[in-house]
Amino acid sequence: MGDLWLLLLLPLSLAAFHGVKACLECDPKFKEDIRSLTAKLVPSEVPGRTHLLERQIKEMIHLSFKVSHGDKMLRVLAVHKAVKLRIWLKNELYKLGNETWKGAFILQGKLLDVRQNLELKLKEILKNFSEVVVTEGPILDCWTCLRITTQCFRGEYCGEEDSRMAENREIGLFLILLTEVVILGSAWLLFHICVSHWRKMKAIRRSLKKYLEKKLEELIGMTDKEKDDSGIRK
Structure with a gap:
């Protein structure tokens, strides 16, 4: 019976998700924040600024897609954990924005470090969450950007082999x-x-x-x- 209610409520969760600050590119506000913060890292007079920003923004935004789609067991994440991860990334970009401009090459290296740290954190959080059987609060399906309120996922989500x-x-x-x-x-x-x-x-x-x-x-x-x-x- 619980599974039936879950199926009935899933279509409605699309509307509920619009107000959620959650799983990286699933949240449109996250994309806006990344674009705004990254744009502040490069002075306007730098040659090739537009191309540089677009490339860095694209790699940053689509990072969680690469991680979560690499393994079906890393598909879901608690909303509050996604929020913490998002805040961490914003703080890292704020720190870079307060540093003195030392050139595009140096900036790309620092952004690469940020992305690598983000990837490690995201993999660790998703892996730890995939081992949880009972959850508290809403969780987010990073494949579909659906917000789902349930205490436990059966089948793959609860670690069952079937x-x-x-x-x-x-x-x-x-x-x-x-x-x-x-x-x-x-x-x-x-x-x-x-x-x-x-x-x-x-x-x-x-x-x-x-x-x-x-x-x-x-x-x-x-x-x-x-x-x-x-x-x-x-």
């Missing part, structure tokens, strides 16, 4: 989403048919009304003409 339950859960989720799409599509189609039918009936009533008014005018005209003819004969 992966069929996890696969069945994913299939069930897909079927639920497919059912929702079909229901919404059917409702929209029915609404469209009803509106079209109402418009057609309205047009028919308008045409019928005009036809009856025209016939009534003709009958009245014929009656008046007959009266005039009768008066002339008399």
Whole structure:
């Protein structure tokens, strides 16, 4: 029963996630922060500044994707741990921003050190969390950016060797989403048919009304003409 509720609540978690400060590139605010902080590291007069920044920002933002997608057991992470990791990275960039500019080559070396430390920390945190059976608070699926509130994941997430339950859960989720799409599509189609039918009936009533008014005018005209003819004969 708990698994069923989890599947039913998963589609709703997409909306809930928008306010979460969590798993690196899953959070749009994180991307904005990294771009802003990294841009402050390079003076505006440095040649090739735009290319340098874009490359460093891209490597920094997509680092967690490389780590979490390298192993399916490193897929989920507690939200509060992701927040701490994000704060750590911001502090490291703040420190670099307060240092004296010594050239692009030196900066790239320091950013490389930051990324390597971030990768090690992220791997360690994800690995430790993958060994946890019972959790407290919401967790984040770094593959889909879904925020999920549950105390335990069965199958792969709880360390069980049998992966069929996890696969069945994913299939069930897909079927639920497919059912929702079909229901919404059917409702929209029915609404469209009803509106079209109402418009057609309205047009028919308008045409019928005009036809009856025209016939009534003709009958009245014929009656008046007959009266005039009768008066002339008399």
